[in-house]
Amino acid sequence: MSDPIYQTEKLIAEDIDAYLDQHQHKSMLRFITCGSVDDGKSTLIGRLLYDSKMIFEDQLASLENDSKKVGTQGQDIDFALLVDGLAAEREQGITIDVAYRFFATEKRKYIVADTPGHEQYTRNMVTGASTADLAIILIDARKGILTQTRRHSYLAHLIGIKNIVLAVNKMDLINYDQTQFDQITADYRIFADHLGIKDFTAIPLSGLKGDNITSHSDNMPWYEGAALIDHLDAIKITDDETNSEKFRMPVQWVNRPNLDFRGFSGQIAGGSIKSGDLVRILPSGKTSKIDKIVTMDGDLSKAIAGQSVTITLQDEVDCSRGDFIVSADNPPEVADQFEATIVWMAEDAMLPGRAYAMKIGTQMVSASVQQPKYQINVNSHEHIAAKTLELNTIGVCELSTDKQIIFESYADNPSMGGFILIDRITNATVAAGMLHFALRRSQNVHWQAIDINREGHAALKNQKPKTLWFTGLSGSGKSTIANLVEKKLHALGKHTYLLDGDNVRHGLNKDLGFTDKDRIENIRRIAEVARLMTDAGLIILTAFISPFRAERQMARNLMQEGEFIEIHVNTPLEIAEARDIKGLYKKARSGELKNFTGIDSPYEEPQNAEITVDTTTMSAEEAAEHIVTHLLGQGHDNG
Amino acid sequence: MGQLTHLQRLEAESIHILREVAAEAEKPVMLYSVGKDSAVMLHLAKKAFYPSPPPFPLLHVDTTWKFQEMYKLREKAAQDAGMELLVYQNPEAKEKGINPFDHGSLHTDMWKTEGLKQALDTYGFDTAFGGARRDEEKSRAKERVFSFRSANHRWDPKNQRPELWNLYNSRKSAGESIRVFPISNWTELDIWQYIHLENIEIVPLYLSEKRPTITRDGMLLMVDDERFPLKDGETPEMRSIRFRTLGCYPLTGAVESEAKTLPEVIQEMLLTTTSERQGRAIDHDQAASMEKKKQEGYF
Numbered sequence: 001m002s003d004p005i006y007q008t009e010k011l012i013a014e015d016i017d018a019y020l021d022q023h024q025h026k027s028m029l030r031f032i033t034c035g036s037v038d039d040g041k042s043t044l045i046g047r048l049l050y051d052s053k054m055i056f057e058d059q060l061a062s063l064e065n066d067s068k069k070v071g072t073q074g075q076d077i078d079f080a081l082l083v084d085g086l087a088a089e090r091e092q093g094i095t096i097d098v099a100y101r102f103f104a105t106e107k108r109k110y111i112v113a114d115t116p117g118h119e120q121y122t123r124n125m126v127t128g129a130s131t132a133d134l135a136i137i138l139i140d141a142r143k144g145i146l147t148q149t150r151r152h153s154y155l156a157h158l159i160g161i162k163n164i165v166l167a168v169n170k171m172d173l174i175n176y177d178q179t180q181f182d183q184i185t186a187d188y189r190i191f192a193d194h195l196g197i198k199d200f201t202a203i204p205l206s207g208l209k210g211d212n213i214t215s216h217s218d219n220m221p222w223y224e225g226a227a228l229i230d231h232l233d234a235i236k237i238t239d240d241e242t243n244s245e246k247f248r249m250p251v252q253w254v255n256r257p258n259l260d261f262r263g264f265s266g267q268i269a270g271g272s273i274k275s276g277d278l279v280r281i282l283p284s285g286k287t288s289k290i291d292k293i294v295t296m297d298g299d300l301s302k303a304i305a306g307q308s309v310t311i312t313l314q315d316e317v318d319c320s321r322g323d324f325i326v327s328a329d330n331p332p333e334v335a336d337q338f339e340a341t342i343v344w345m346a347e348d349a350m351l352p353g354r355a356y357a358m359k360i361g362t363q364m365v366s367a368s369v370q371q372p373k374y375q376i377n378v379n380s381h382e383h384i385a386a387k388t389l390e391l392n393t394i395g396v397c398e399l400s401t402d403k404q405i406i407f408e409s410y411a412d413n414p415s416m417g418g419f420i421l422i423d424r425i426t427n428a429t430v431a432a433g434m435l436h437f438a439l440r441r442s443q444n445v446h447w448q449a450i451d452i453n454r455e456g457h458a459a460l461k462n463q464k465p466k467t468l469w470f471t472g473l474s475g476s477g478k479s480t481i482a483n484l485v486e487k488k489l490h491a492l493g494k495h496t497y498l499l500d501g502d503n504v505r506h507g508l509n510k511d512l513g514f515t516d517k518d519r520i521e522n523i524r525r526i527a528e529v530a531r532l533m534t535d536a537g538l539i540i541l542t543a544f545i546s547p548f549r550a551e552r553q554m555a556r557n558l559m560q561e562g563e564f565i566e567i568h569v570n571t572p573l574e575i576a577e578a579r580d581i582k583g584l585y586k587k588a589r590s591g592e593l594k595n596f597t598g599i600d601s602p603y604e605e606p607q608n609a610e611i612t613v614d615t616t617t618m619s620a621e622e623a624a625e626h627i628v629t630h631l632l633g634q635g636h637d638n639g
Numbered sequence: 640m641g642q643l644t645h646l647q648r649l650e651a652e653s654i655h656i657l658r659e660v661a662a663e664a665e666k667p668v669m670l671y672s673v674g675k676d677s678a679v680m681l682h683l684a685k686k687a688f689y690p691s692p693p694p695f696p697l698l699h700v701d702t703t704w705k706f707q708e709m710y711k712l713r714e715k716a717a718q719d720a721g722m723e724l725l726v727y728q729n730p731e732a733k734e735k736g737i738n739p740f741d742h743g744s745l746h747t748d749m750w751k752t753e754g755l756k757q758a759l760d761t762y763g764f765d766t767a768f769g770g771a772r773r774d775e776e777k778s779r780a781k782e783r784v785f786s787f788r789s790a791n792h793r794w795d796p797k798n799q800r801p802e803l804w805n806l807y808n809s810r811k812s813a814g815e816s817i818r819v820f821p822i823s824n825w826t827e828l829d830i831w832q833y834i835h836l837e838n839i840e841i842v843p844l845y846l847s848e849k850r851p852t853i854t855r856d857g858m859l860l861m862v863d864d865e866r867f868p869l870k871d872g873e874t875p876e877m878r879s880i881r882f883r884t885l886g887c888y889p890l891t892g893a894v895e896s897e898a899k900t901l902p903e904v905i906q907e908m909l910l911t912t913t914s915e916r917q918g919r920a921i922d923h924d925q926a927a928s929m930e931k932k933k934q935e936g937y938f
Contacts, residue, residue, distance in 0.1 A: 009910070016906040023832060028645035097799075099780040100773045102826045109645040111824055114780075123801055130803040252658045257691040265687070267655045267805065296689040306643050308654035310689070321662055345801050359806050362662070418804045427810040429800040 008106055026104065029232060032113040032128045032161070034152035035138030040169045043078075044138065044207030045114055048229070049103050051214045098128040107233040122378060122392040123345040125155050126432055130418070132156075133237045134163035136228075141170045141204070144184050145191060151378045157197055158341065158394070158434075160414055163235055164192075164200035167228065171220065172206040178222045195381070203228055247271035247279065247327040248408075248416060250361035254320055255310050263294055263310040264319055269361065269415035270408075271327060272304040273311070278328040281319050282406045287328050288315040305415075322363045324406045332408045332416060335438030337400045337554065339520065341376075341410075342369065344389035346423065346430035352388060356430065358401060360419035366402040367421065370550050371604070373397060383595075385602055389431075398439060398550045410434035439520055440554055457537030461495045465534035467559055468627075470543045471552060471606060472569030473598050474584055475576035477615050477623070478543040481569060484624035486541055492628075497533055498541045499526055514595060520551060527555035534563055547603045567627060568609040573598045575616060646833060653680075653821040654687040655805055656784060657768070660819050661687075661694050663809040664766035668725075670755075671697040671716075673709040674885045675841050676770035678716070679830050680822055682839045684768075685720055692721035698767070700758055701728045702750035704739055704887035706863050712842050719840075727758035739889040740868055746887070756792045759816060766809070766817045774826045784823050790814035831908065835901045844882045845904065847896040851875035858892035883908070 011019045035041040101112040113128030115121070129135065135156035139149055156164060166188055174180050185202040192200055203212055204223055211217035212227045226234065248270040255263035273279075277290045291312040293300040303309045311325065319325065326332060344350050350369060358367035372395035375386035389395045410417030414434075421431040458465050468485065470478040479500055486498045505512075509525055512518040523546055530540045546552055556564045576598070577585040588596035595601045606612075611630050613623040643651070660667050669684060671677045684693040697717050717724035732749040739746040759767060773780045783799050785807045800808055811817060822830070834841060844861075851862045853873045860867075861882075862875045867889065869875070880893035881904065894911075898904040 012906055012909045016902045019909075020832060020835065020902060020905065023828070024644065024646065024836065026645050027643075028648050097781045098801075100824065101780060102774045102824070104826075104828070109826075109829075127801040127803055131805075252655070253662045253688075255688065255691050261690060263690075265658055267651060294690070296686045304642055306648060306651055308651040308658070308687070357810065359808065361806075362659075414804065418806065420803060420806045420808060422808050422810055427808070427812060429802075429808045432801070432803045 022106065023104070026107060026109050027237075028109050028111065029134060029235075029237065030111045030113070030132050031134040031136060031232070032115060032125070032132040032156070033136045033138060034115060034125060034156065035167075035169075036146075036148050039138040039140050040207045041114070041138050044136075044167070044169060044205075044213075045101055045112055047207045047210060047213055048110075048112070049101060051210065051229075098124045105229060105233055110232070122151075122155065122343065122394070125152065126159060126343050126345075129156055129159040129161060130432070132159075132161055134165065134232070134235065135161045136165045136167050137200075138167050138169050139184060139188075141168050141174045141180060141184065144180075145187050147379045149188075150191065150381075153192070153195060153197065154378055154381055157195055160410065160434075162198075163237070164197055165228070165231065166200050166202040168202060168204045169207055171204045171211060172209045176204070176211070176217075176219045178204075178220070181223075201225065201231060203231065245271060245327065246330050246332070246408075246413075247273050247277070247325075248332060248413070249273070249309075249311070249325045250363070251319055251321055251323045251325060252362050261312070262316075263312050264325060265308070265310045266325075266362070267308045268303060268305045270305050270413050272302060273309075274302040275299075279313070279325050280328040280331050281317055282324040282326060282331060283334055283404060284318060284323070286315075286317045288313040288317050290314075324361075326406075332406055333438055334404045334406055335440065336402075336404045337398065337439040337550075338407075339373075339396065339398050339436040339439060339517070340419075340433045341394065341436065342372075342389060342397050342399075342421075342431050342433045343394050344391060344431050346428055347391055348423070348430070349391070350389040350431065352397075355402070355424065357422040357424050358399075358419055359422065360405060360407065360435075361416065363405050365405055367399050369421070370398040370400075370548075373548070374601075383600075385600075396436075398548075399433075407435055407438075409437055411436075437517065439550070440524060454535045454537065457535065459537075461537045463494055463537065463539065464563075465537050466539045466563050466565060466631075467530045467534055467555070468539070468541045468565045468567055468631075469530075469546070469552065469555060470541065470567045470569055471546045471609075473571055473573060473576045473603055474545055474596070475579045475581055476569045476571035477620055478545075478569045480620045481613065481623045481627070482541045482543040484620060485627050488624060488628045489539060494539055495537065496539045496541065498543070499530065500543045504529075520548075523551040523555065527551075527558050530555070531558045534559065545597050545603070547597045547601065549604045549606070552606065565611065565631070566606055566609040568606045568612040569615060569623070570605075570612050571615045646829065646836070649822075649825055649829060650683065650686070650833075652805070652824065653683045656807070656819065656821040657684050657687040657693075659807050660766055660768065660809065664817070666762075666764050667695040667766040667768065668698045668759075668762065668764040669693070669695055669722075669768040670770070671699050671713070671724075672770065672885075673699065673705065673713045673716070673842060674770070675830055675834060675845060676772065676822060678839050678841050679825070679833055680768060680770045681716060681720060682833075682837060683821060695768075696723035696725050698725045698727065698758060698762070698764070700751060700754045701726050702746070702754070702887050703728060703733070704746075704750075704866075704889060706842070706844055706861070706885060706888045706891075708842050708844055709885060712840065716840065725758075725762065727754060727761070729754035729757055738866075739887050746890075750887075759792070764816070765811070766819060768819050768821060770822055771820045772825050772827070772830075773823050782820065782823065784820055785809060786818045786820065787811065788816045788818060792816070827908065828905070831901065831905045835905070842885060844885060846900070847879050847881040847898045847903075849877045850880050850893070852878045852880055852893060859895065860891075861888055861893055863888040 033041050033045060099114045101114060103110050113132055115125045115128040137152050168181055168184055181204045203225060204220055205212040205228055211219050214227060214229045216227050249266045249268050251264045252266040255265050273290055275290050275292060278287060279290060280287050291314045293303050294310045294312060352371040353368050355366045355368050358365050372386045372389055374383040375393055375395040377384055378394060386395055408416035417435040419433045420429050423430045470482050472478050482498055486496050489496050504526060509522050512522050526542055530542060533540045580586060587593040588599040597603050611627055613626055699713060729750055737746055737749050771779055783802050788794055809817060852859055853862060853875055878895055879897055881896045881898060882891060882893050885891060896907055898907045
């Protein structure tokens with residue numbers, strides 16, 4: 001049997017230059033180990049360091065000493081002591097933070113993020129996972145899949161780690177039993193499928209005894225896969241960012257040693273670049289060509305994602321820190337309202353609406369986060385209603401920034417969609433976030449100048465255009481009232497159009513379902529259509545639940561000042577539910593219908609609606625009359 | 640990023656960190672100790688800002704007890720980089736004649752720990768680069784890249800900011816300062832390999848040569864100048880030695896070696912079984928000594 005460590009040592013002794021050449025060309029793999037205190041995580045890492053000769057004799061001596069003093073392995077070496085660092089936690093016998101360890105094999109250099117498995121330390125695991133290419137999920141073979149296994153797997157998946165190793169540890173304690181290993185693997189596969197983890201590799205091992213760590217264990221002849229280290233050495237790290245056509249570089253620092261040189265420095269966040277490539281500067285939109293890629297060792301012909309470079313452009317263009325240099329024909333999006341997953345990391349809970357500093361790449365902006373659409377239970381992965389996010393909780397929220405930022409969704413490119421939030425008073429990093437998508441696209445769309453303008457359209461109809469935005473619970477009577485209002489306006493000679501669920505869902509929005517993303521898009525399209533129709537001079541009536549303030553605000557922002565009339569059709573839940581004309585509440589209560597507003601999805605009441613009608617005290621006819629009177633009386637429609 | 644080697648990835652990460660500080664800090668400085676880690680850090684700074692010189696000065700917190708060859712390289716390295724070199728010596732330690740022979744750990748406390756605090760306060764630096772690495776010692780494995788210090792320079796291991804992706808939060812209140820470690824993720828082997836590859840100038844003491852030595856308390860010490868008080872029966876003896884780490888010469892143990900080239904040094908390092916900090920007397924006091932020193936403000 002050829003022992004790889006022995007081989008390496010031989011090479012070092014006999015031909016150091018050959019060894020250095022080998023070491024120089026190693027790639028790097030960063031991984032995170034997740035497991036609870038009892039899963040033997042520290043022992044496994046200690047074993048990896050020990051077996052790859054990363055422990056020196058003096059460390060070993062102090063390890064042996066410590067093992068006898070505070071170790072848990074009797075007279076044997078307690079590998080865990082090798083990696084448990086700070087004095088406080090050494091006394092408590094637990095790891096309390098993220099620690100980074102290093103070891104190398106013949107093929108790779110490894111950086112291990114060691115994070116605790118404690119309930120309250122979601123923060124640490126997300127931190128450690130943010131830079132990891134791979135996650136090792138540790139399981140105690142005696143216990144199988146536990147709540148924390150689910151939690152760790154969910155977090156690793158959330159942060160976008162595509163390579164998962166299920167390390168079924170302590171096989172020595174179950175007599176290296178294949179049946180139990182197979183059962184655990186099968187259980188995990190069901191769970192992984194449910195979570196959306198496409199693939200994982202299960203390895204039976206013992207960190208304490210060294211089985212299947214660096215070489216195949218004789219204790220488990222039934223296991224046909226690779227030992228842990230062989231697997232880590234061989235795995236291909238998916239490389240979306242490097243392979244992408246989309247060149248992205250956030251400008252970090254402008255290099256200006258003299259008047260003749262103007263370079264832009266940054267770490268490439270996606271794609272590659274070479275001299276002569278056509279690029280666009282964002283947000284200005286100006287284009288130029290790459291002149292040189294400058295380094296101290298001479299100009300480079302090409303640079304790829306991950307490299308820190310300084311580039312010069314062929315033209316004099318304005319560009320400073322926070323700007324981006326990107327592929328000219330394939331630029332990222334620019335927007336100021338987003339949906340994002342947020343991991344809250346501070347003792348003080350999130351305050352919806354408060355302005356936090358947001359750092360994304362080299363952009364620093366002010367961002368306010370809305371009340372969460374829902375919080376995610378990291379153990380069961382269920383969506384739960386929440387008014388805020390507390391320490392170590394995760395939620396999906398909408399946020400808006402004070403100026404437009406350049407971004408891509410985190411799923412497409414983590415370097416372009418990952419951000420942190422900073423408390424402006426304490427300066428603490430309070431949250432990490434991952435952008436999903438923009439709620440309102442604001443790319444560089446140039447408006448077509450039109451000779452007949454909106455005033456012209458409205459003047460011909462002799463009316464002032466308006467959007468009457470009806471909002472309220474399902475069954476509150478929105479459609480009925482809106483229909484009556486349109487009739488009355490029509491009778492008054494007004495040019496109107498009623499947008500309701502059916503006429504929109506059957507055509508324009510027939511590609512949309514009822515996920516949150518689709519709901520937001522549904523409302524966005526309706527708002528845009530309403531905007532165009534007001535430009536055409538019409539009075540628009542919309543009748544949709546539109547449960548979230550953020551979307552109604554978005555619609556309002558699209559309209560001209562004074563043209564958006566929010567009408568709250570106020571019906572208490574119990575009354576709407578008692579009516580239950582379409583039988584939907586019944587279905588929602590029985591669980592047949594998910595995400596139903598008022599039942600398991602919140603309805604955010606308007607705070608400053610222009611008109612509120614209370615359907616418990618007035619009939620639909622009275623409500624419609626009230627609205628029309630209000631419009632006329634308020635001078636909303638005196639044209 | 641699979642197309643890059645581990646050294647290229649480490650280099651890119653370090654350069655990113657150096658530039659973030661240059662862009663965001665008000666008054667940064669690079670702590671320069673003339674050792675091999677400082678040499679690599681300085682080299683990375685030159686690369687990060689080329690063709691400009693690094694936009695901050697070098698600061699050496701001097702104890703007056705460094706090896707003569709270190710002082711020589713110090714001046715030259717700063718000049719080559721086109722950077723201003725600031726040298727700070729704690730006036731109180733100077734006045735009291737604090738030295739490693741008579742004052743034990745007080746020597747490190749006053750010259751280094753106190754000296755560093757005084758220097759940062761005197762010049763008003765808000766951010767200081769240091770060449771510490773996570774693989775050096777257990778408590779350093781948990782150190783952040785951006786490490787926050789209170790107004791009195793204390794480090795609180797329980798109150799550090801989470802660091803995600805490559806997003807560093809450098810905001811701070813008045814009086815607070817940040818220590819930034821751009822080579823956190825480099826190992827001793829990476830450092831040596833990079834010095835070799837990039838042909839970085841280092842103090843010749845890292846390579847073996849015949850030098851005057853004595854053995855004391857199990858340590859092999861070099862008699863670097865006439866201030867070394869010899870005890871009865873001690874006569875300097877020429878031995879072929881080199882150093883794995885450099886500090887104050889009376890506190891830095893040498894190893895006997897024939898390694899005269901960098902590859903030979905690396906070869907010896909990989910085949911020996913004594914870890915790097917073993918040569919420094921400072922760590923031997925107690926198990927968690929480094930962590931304690933760090934909380935007090937030692938780098």
